[in-house]
Amino acid sequence: MLTDSRQNQCAPAIVVARLALASLALGLLSGCYLLQAAHGEMQVLEKRRPIGEVIEDPRTPESLRATLVQVREAREFATRVLHLPDNRSYRTYADIGRPYVVWNVVAAPEFSLDPKEWCFPIVGCVAYRGYFSAAKARRFALRLKERGFDVSVGGVPAYSTLGRFADPVMNTMLPYGGIELAGIIFHELTHQLLYVRGDSSFNEAFAVTVEHEGVRRWLLSQGRTAALQRYEQQNARDLDYVRLFRRYRARLEKLYASGVPAEQMRERKRAVFAALAQEMARLAARSKAAAPYQDWLDEGLNNADLVSVATYYDCLPGFEQLLRHDDGDLRRFYSDVRQLAREPQGKRDAAVCHTTAGAVSSALDAGAQPIKMRWQGELAEIGGQQRRHALRLDPEAREAVLSAQAVERERSEVVEREGLAGEEPERESLQAPEDVR
DSSP states (O other), rough: OOOOOGGOOOOOOHHHHHHHHHHHTOOOOOOHHHHHHHHHHHHHHHTTTTTHHHOOOOSOHHHHHHHHHHHHHHHHHHHHHTTTSSTTTTOOOOOSSSSSSSSEEEEEEOOOSOOOOOTTTTTESSSOOEEOHHHHHHHHHHHHTTOOOOOEHHHHHSSEEEEEEOOOOEGGGGGHHHHHHHHHHHHHHHHHHHHHHHTTHHHHHHHHHHHHHHHHHHHHHTTOOHHHHHHHHHHHHHHHHHHHHHHHHHHHHHHHHHHHOOHHHHHHHHHHHHHHHHHHHHHHHHTSSSOEEEEEHHHHHHHHHHHHHHHHHHSSSHHHHHHHTTTOOHHHHHHHHHHHHHSOHHHIIIISSSSTTTHHHHHTSSSSSOOOOOOOOOHHTOOOOOHHHHHHHHOOOOOOOOOOOHHHHHOOOOOHHHHOOSSSOOOOOOSSGOOOO
C-alpha cells in the first residue's frame, strides 16, 4: 500500500512501478497532480471484486445483487450484439465509498467559448482536468477563477482507461438506474473500441451514438417497449436543453466577437445568462421533470458550463446520420468511423460535426479505401437518447492510450483496442487504412 506522505517514506518498489504504469496510462502531468491521479486509480483498482463473486456473497444487499445481474447481462450484450470489446472491463465491481469517482474542472476565458486545454504527452489536449478529490478540484478551480476564467466543477460517475486496465463497475454508477447503467457501460466500451487523440468532440459523440443505439437494442431484445419509450422521452427532454444551450452559445459568440468595451460586454453577458436561466426554468416546468442542471443554476451559469455540453453533442447528429447511412449495421458503422478517424480533423469535422445533407457520404466516398458493406444482421438478431451523467461532465477522464501511430505526419493518431483488456494488454499499431479490421 502507499505510504502516507506525511511520513516522508518511500513506497515499495512494486508500488512505485505500478504507479508509474498507471501514470503512463493516464497520460497526466508530473508532480503532485500525477501522483494524486495515479494514487486514485490504484485505489479504484484495488477495490475490484468479480461481479459473480459479489452476486453470490450472502452479505450483498438484494438491491445491489439485482443491479449486478442486470450489469452482467448488459455486459454480455455489449460484446455479443453491439460488437464492443470482449475483455475484462466491467466484469468486476468496486465500492469506492464516495458519490463520484473523479471531479472534473472545465474552464473558459471570460469572453470566449473556447475551452482552456491541458495537453499531455500521450493523449494529446483535453478540455478538462480531473481530480480524485472534490476538495482538490475546487482548489484548482478557485485558482483558475482568480486568473479570470469562467469555471465549472462536476462529479463524474465513470471513466474509461481505454482498456489499459480492467475498468470496474463502481458504486458511483449505480444511482442512475439499470438502463442508464447499461448505457454507461456501452459508452465507455466504445472508447476502448476507438479513440482519436486530441478530439474529444469526435470521441464523445461517437460514444453517445453507440450508447443510445445500444440501449435501444438492449431494451428491444428484452421486450421492454414501455421502458424504451420512457428512455427516448428522457433523451428528447435532454436534447431540448442541448438545443437551448446551442442557441445561447450563438448569442454569446456574437457578443464576444463584437468588440464592445469589456465592462459593457460583461454586463451584456450577465443579461444573456440571466435570460438562459429563465428559459431553463420554463423548460423544466413544461417537462414536469426534475431540472437536470439545477446545480449550474444554483452556482451561476457561465461559459464553462456551455463548453462541457458542446463536447458531447455538437457532433452527435452527424454520427447518427452515419449510422442511418450504414442501415444500422454496427460493424459497418465502426469501420466507417475508423475511416473518418484517419482523416485530418478538418475533414472529420466537416463530415460529422458540421453535417449537411450528403456530407457523411461524400466524406466516406472521398476516403482512401471504399466502404466495405458487411451487414451482419444484428437488427434481426434482436427482433427488430444523453444519459444524465453525459449532460454533466463526463469527458474522457484519464484516458489511456493503448496503441497509436501517425498515418501521416499531419493526421491525428487513432487508438484502438479490440483484445483482452487488463494490466498487460497486447499492443497493435495502425499502419494504414487496410490494416483496420
